[in-house]
Amino acid sequence: MARRRAVAAVLTAATALSLSVSCGTTSENSGQGGGGAQESECGGPDGKYTIGMSQANVAEPYRQRMDDDIKAAAESVPQFSVEFADAQQDNAKQVSDVENFLTKQIDLLIISPNEATPLTAVVAKAYNKGIPVIVLDRKVDGDAYTTWIGADNVEIGRTAGEYVATTLLPNGGKIGEIRGLAGSTPAKERGDGFREGIEGKDIEIVQSVDGDWLREKGQSQADALFKAHPDIQVLYAHNDPMAEGAYLAAKAAGIEKNLKFIGIDGLPIPSGGLKAVEQGRLSATLIYPTGGAEAVDTAKKLLVDCQDVPKEQTLETELITIDNAATVYNEANS
Structure with missing residues (x-):
């Protein structure tokens, strides 16, 4: 159950050797290179x-859920108050x-950078x-930060590609891809990994095509994609809202039964990817x-517990199909 809830951090040996401590660094980094001498002060x-x-864009359901998870986790730490800012997918605003x-x-x-x-x-x-x-x-570029927390997007993309190759198109076929926001690291990594998988x-x-992580843009892009390439058999989207948008475009064209759709996120909410699969x-x-919960736990280690944290914390993922969608949804909400 814990694995399915993806709350365990999986740390490599190399990662474990790279530690950051409570209060940043005394070095002046350009943001492109490594850190220098570390301070060890901690308020306790x-x-x-x-x-x-600082959130990239709460119009994306995944990012609203991230903020919600941070807020919920912080409520259990009496020393913490959290202020939220929404960049609305605008780099300058962020x-x-x-x-x-x-x-x-x-x-x-x-x-969470835009x-x-x-x-x-x-x-x-x-x-x-x-x-x-x-x-x-x-x-971000370089390593001028204390710690990064996230899943392995290359592995996620690779797993998606392998699923398509072995299950959806075992005899080969044609795919359309709706990418996330250009310039965001998950978009590149999910695309690269998928290509490795196939x-x-x-x-x-x-x-x-670029869907910028948004359902509405995913729908309009998919509509054009299907018209230009009516022989597409599978639509791979870099997140679930764009995949759902593509499904709506296909349904409007009366071709949804001729296509298979795959997304990423798997949010355990009524409008999320788990229910879409189920x-x-x-x-x-x-x-x-x-x-979100892991970020607050890390903040507590840094500010309250005066502990070191690893430079990278890689969270677990899981492939969701009709075979396990209901079970994972129920476990996540139990």
């Missing part, structure tokens, strides 16, 4: 701490949000001020844990 259990949570947190002198920053490169410098700025920085889900098979990705709209999804 008697302190009160303000956490700034930079401004983080700058605002720094002006308020927050004690720790959690950030895109990697545009957010790298401001993340490094916070880190170099001695503020612990937890990078959640999406990444490598050597008689499977062709006939077209890839109800037959999606053939499969993959659990992509929000990391």
Whole structure:
């Protein structure tokens, strides 16, 4: 059950050797290179701490769930108060949000970057001020942060590709792909991994389009994709909302029964990917844990418990099909 809830961090030996401590770094990093000398100050259990949570875009259900998970976990830590900011998929606004947190002198920053490169410098700025920085889900360039928490998106993409190759298209076929936001690390990694999963098979990705993680854009992009390539057999989307949008486009065209749809996220909510698989709209999804609870636990270790944390914390995932969708949903909500 714990594995299915994806709350365990899987750490490699190399990761375990790279530790960050409670209050950032004294080195001045560009954001492209490694950290320097580490400080070891920690306020301890008697302190009160303000956490700034900079979210990329809460219009995405996954990101709203991430914020909800952070809020719920923080309520059990009496020393914590959390302030949330929504960048609304705007890099400049997210930079401004983080700058605002720094002006308020927050004690720790959690950030899920909209895109990697545009957010790298401001993340490094916070880190170099001695503020612990937890990078959640999406990444920035370099390693000027305290810890990154997320799932292995290359492995997720690879698993999706292998599922398509072995189960949906064992004799080969044609695929359409709806990518996430260009410039966000999961979009590249989920695409790269998927191609690894279908490598050597008689499977062709006939077209890839950008859906920016959004259901509505996924639907419009899929509609054009289906018209341009009526021979597509499988639609691979980088998240469940875009996969659901593609399903709606296919249904409107009367071709949904001719296609298979696969997404990523597997949120355990009525409108999430687990129910979409259980109800037959999606053939499969993959659990992509929000990391919200793990981020708060890490913040507690850094600020309250004065403990070291690993540089990377990789969360477990799971392939969801009709065989296990209901069970995983019920376990996640028990």
